[in-house]
Amino acid sequence: MTGSILTDATLVGILGLLVGSFLNVVVHRLPLMMERQWAAECTQYGRDAGLLPQGASNPAAQPERFNLWTPRSRCPSCGHGVRWYENIPVLSWLFLRGRCSACRTRISVRYPLIELATGALFFACAQRWGWSASTAAWCAFCAALVALTAIDWDTTLLPDDITLPLLWGGLLASAAGLTAVPLQDAVLGAAAGYLTLWSVYWAFKLATGKEGMGYGDFKLLAALGAWFGWQALVPIILLASVIGAVVGIAMKFANSLREGKYVPFGPFLAGGGFAVLLWGPQRIMHGVLGLMGLA
Known part of the structure; x- marks a missing residue:
């Protein structure tokens, strides 16, 4: 440097x-x-x-x-x-x-x-x-994710006041050439991100009668898809699921789960987003598969 x-x-x-x-x-x-x-x-x-x-x-x-x-x-x-x-x-x-x-x-x-x-x-x-508009865009992305992580961990809320601007910001950043993601991939990423967790939500609810996650998680993954493209969704979900399961099990053994025995999923989705930002989706995918003994 x-x-x-x-x-x-x-x-x-x-x-x-x-x-x-x-x-x-x-x-x-x-x-x-x-x-x-x-x-x-x-x-x-x-x-x-x-x-x-x-x-x-x-x-x-x-x-x-x-x-x-x-x-x-x-x-x-x-x-x-x-x-x-x-x-x-x-x-x-x-x-x-x-x-x-x-x-x-x-x-x-x-x-x-x-x-x-x-x-x-x-x-x-x-x-x-460097000193560029892309840096400003990604710094705004990081600030929004940090806020969402802390708020969701405290309250299990992912406010629309942050998730929706983050989603539209990703699409606009792609359209303006501030990210390396083509606009078509960003749009597909947003749609696939939302529909993926929406489908999981309804499948879980129909099978158990319970809600496994909130609508804010759908919007957050849609926003991540807009910033990184549809190709990054699988690494993000896999990493979030693995780390979330480990943390949840550790909290259960430590008897530190909150009332209702749940762990918010948003912080782990955000963590997946940070990981993809810093290391790229391919390295994250390889690392997760290695942890699972599949690589």
Whole structure:
């Protein structure tokens, strides 16, 4: 790697740290925003249907605005407002030793891990594509996947506010020549990705009467198909299934499965997407088949 490329990649990596700090806000607040919206819609439906009096209060109503920008970040335990020097990616967490400066409540290590992961992915994209529009496109892809991974792990939700822009972004990036995937392959990848998990969902539901996954998983795999083409879908699904099964079994033995005994599939699909981005579908396919003793 030449000095110029290394410098550019480092700058993009630092930008990734800053984006990762914002993703921590997205991961925490977007599910809460969705819950408030659902509560407001249910209240309005109850009023319209005559099930609630017109003056019924909205349980989601809050005395202050709540979105990704407002209010400012604060400690959930004591309400201490986070100062700018306490919000420097990774460094502030290390300086504070992972605790709130006011009440000393522990701050999860996941905050700096998300920042580091985003910075590393941005660095890898810039190292591969240089200072280009392709780098910007793939950095946006990585940021969306990081957010979806954390949100799905916490809540088993894959918000349309992220999955659908990710899907359309992949198709537009292909049409603009920002990825190496022809538009026809991207469209086929999106359609095949959605229909593959949709078919699995309904086959499982008809056989067991239970839902094995959510519709967000269909949309996420469709988005991955749009970014990587239909050829990458099998490696992604195989890797996600193998790693997901291993993690699920380990959590079962550790008695750490959440209520309902389920493990969200979205993080493993996202992991498959990251693997294909970094190493390519052929190497991933060969590696998975090797793990399964089929290579």
